[in-house]
Amino acid sequence: xxxxxxxxxxxxxxxxxxxxxxxxxxxxxxxMPDGSFQSLGPFFHDENSDLxxxxxxxxxxxxxxxxxxxxxxxxxxxxxxxxxSWMWKYRSHDSxxxxxxxDELGVSGNRVVIEITEDExxxxxxxxxxxxxxxxxxxxxxxxDDFNFNFMDRLIHLQPDIVKVDMSLxxxxxxxxxxxxLIEYIASFARDFxxxxxxxxxxxxxxxxxxxxxGAEFVQGYFFxxxxxxxxxxxxxxxxxxxxxxTVVHKNWNRNRNVMTIESVMNRLLxxxxxxxxxxxxxxxxVNPDLADDVLREVLDGLPPKCYRIYACDDKGDQxxxxxxxxPTGQFILRSEFRKMNWSWRPYFLHNLVRMKQYGRGIISxxxxxxxxxxxxxxxxxxxxxxxxxxxxxxxxxxPEANEDVMG
Numbered sequence: 582x583x584x585x586x587x588x589x590x591x592x593x594x595x596x597x598x599x600x601x602x603x604x605x606x607x608x609x610x611x612x613m614p615d616g617s618f619q620s621l622g623p624f625f626h627d628e629n630s631d632l633x634x635x636x637x638x639x640x641x642x643x644x645x646x647x648x649x650x651x652x653x654x655x656x657x658x659x660x661x662x663x664x665x666s667w668m669w670k671y672r673s674h675d676s677x678x679x680x681x682x683x684d685e686l687g688v689s690g691n692r693v694v695i696e697i698t699e700d701e702x703x704x705x706x707x708x709x710x711x712x713x714x715x716x717x718x719x720x721x722x723x724x725x726d727d728f729n730f731n732f733m734d735r736l737i738h739l740q741p742d743i744v745k746v747d748m749s750l751x752x753x754x755x756x757x758x759x760x761x762x763l764i765e766y767i768a769s770f771a772r773d774f775x776x777x778x779x780x781x782x783x784x785x786x787x788x789x790x791x792x793x794x795x796g797a798e799f800v801q802g803y804f805f806x807x808x809x810x811x812x813x814x815x816x817x818x819x820x821x822x823x824x825x826x827x828t829v830v831h832k833n834w835n836r837n838r839n840v841m842t843i844e845s846v847m848n849r850l851l852x853x854x855x856x857x858x859x860x861x862x863x864x865x866x867x868v869n870p871d872l873a874d875d876v877l878r879e880v881l882d883g884l885p886p887k888c889y890r891i892y893a894c895d896d897k898g899d900q901x902x903x904x905x906x907x908x909p910t911g912q913f914i915l916r917s918e919f920r921k922m923n924w925s926w927r928p929y930f931l932h933n934l935v936r937m938k939q940y941g942r943g944i945i946s947x948x949x950x951x952x953x954x955x956x957x958x959x960x961x962x963x964x965x966x967x968x969x970x971x972x973x974x975x976x977x978x979x980x981p982e983a984n985e986d987v988m989g
Contacts, residue, residue: 898925
């Protein structure tokens, strides 16, 4: 390859918070004889090509990109890709080539994000972390690129500033609720460690909405712009991103409001049932399992069709009653083996218990997938008497996103 035919292209990375261009990922391109440009991605990933040539061309692209930084606003950054196996070769060196470039060009490290690509690194992860510390000491931010679930340990060890979620996962979350849950887990896990999440490969509005709903702080992809030779105005996509963000906010606002409406309606519908339960239980210093079952049995006919399980617990999480569960015919069957089970280990149990005691009324959970039935579920829980709480599991109804009748 001729040096004059190799040049950096720049793809914008947008901040969801204000819609501006936070920075650009630097991508290598080769000028072809017909004037078109060819991606150098396959070349860098080709293990059969000369390693020294790949490293040298990668450095040339980085250096040419750094020379353009004065064209950007002071807060904007360049994301540059470095394979961890290449970094690791310099673990015993006093200097690192990329940091030497920055010193030579008079560029501050805080203008640069080092993207550690997710290749099959075979070296010592602790030594790799030592190199990350050196980049950080120079002011650089660290990103883990093309993240996937095989590299959770690297996320923990390297503690990057940014994790870039692999584009194939971005596409799947727009199609499958299971993948959405996995991506939301990554985002939640990252936030717990103070790591920002960047969704790359966003090509459609639906994918952008999915990324925002899953916790994206930054987004990147063809939906906004492909990589190009020149930088663009930092506000080019602000109105577009803000409009999509407002759509997502409005949709989630309505969804959460309608879940709360379900909670209000359930409190109203169950008031008569709860009154009869309270009458039966009042005067009894303790609630034995047989009494608890008898009381629940009397209210089964009044339960909504979507309710597929009902049981009672005390404030320690111990189940007082049997489970009453609907069979395929819609009839409730008794499962006494659940008596004395303890559910305080469930993440939502104590949180919901405190809310019930504080508000003195029934509350509804966030949606989740029941481990036994695999049904999308909402749990409505409510106080019956002191230290006795009723739990009802409902198959998740279709929750309207607009201002519709949530119980209709």
